[in-house]
Amino acid sequence: MRNVLARSSMEFSSARQAILRVLQGARAEDVPRLLRWMRTTSDFDEFTSNNDDAILRSIAEDLRHSLPIEAMLNSEHLALKKLQEQTKPTVHIDAFLYDDDYIDSLCEKGKMSRNYCLTCGSHRTAPLEFISHSFSLVEVKFLYQHVLPDLTGKVLVDIGSRLGVVLFGGYFYSSASQLYGVEINADFCQLQEAITAKYQLCERVKVVNADICTQASLLQNADVVIMNNVFEYFLDRSEQTRCWEFIYQNVRKKGALLVTVPSLEKSFSDLQVNIQLNQWVEAVPLDYDVFLEEDADREALEEIYLYKIL
16 A cells, blocks of 8 residues: 555556566675665665655545544534533644644635634634644654654554544554554444555554443553543543543553553543552653654644553
């Protein structure tokens, strides 16, 4: 699938033959070194990363066509209610589907607004609050390229996988052997499975339509667990407490990694949870300055926290 979006003046079959001719023309004693270099070099990163970005943008386009502009479904009753209860007018803008440039283009077309009217009919306006239940493409790249270590042979579980952004990013930006998304909303599972099938990701990407509290074995075997704003907008406080305590009981593999947005401390601040953080996890400091892409949102990156299971 990686070749679908590549642009080259040479067709795949011709390029393949050219590479084989180079290998055939090399000295016999140099062939093993040449093959080893091809397997391990970072010299190809520019080609693969650019193509991976393009494929993920194509996935985002497919998802935009399958969802209303706010990227929320009628089946998300509690999340929709909580949006309406915000003290300041708030809209959901999925960060994976809509970057700032795309939002600007929608605003120019009158399909979206960044502001709301303070007095109906007047020109007094104020900025709307935007929230996202997905990582942006930039955040996904930061996650896999700078937050997490090499995931070769590792199992990653994304709790509340929603559109599958973490799974699809993990497929292209990591070497994780298995990427599991656990999503309770069947509609979102169907969307993820459609993308997984279309882009031929099934070998490593699996979507599980379930309550996370039924997935003890999956959590116990996970090497990495991702939780991006997973419960706050979708469960009442008692249900959030139930889920966190289940995760605490089952994410116990020593050395396993837990990525959360926001921090565990902030997530627990309004909940009555029986969890001793200092006996469960160790916070791993992150260098947010290492990621220098020009469209990186420093504040958004700083909401990503990494913990190691003790």
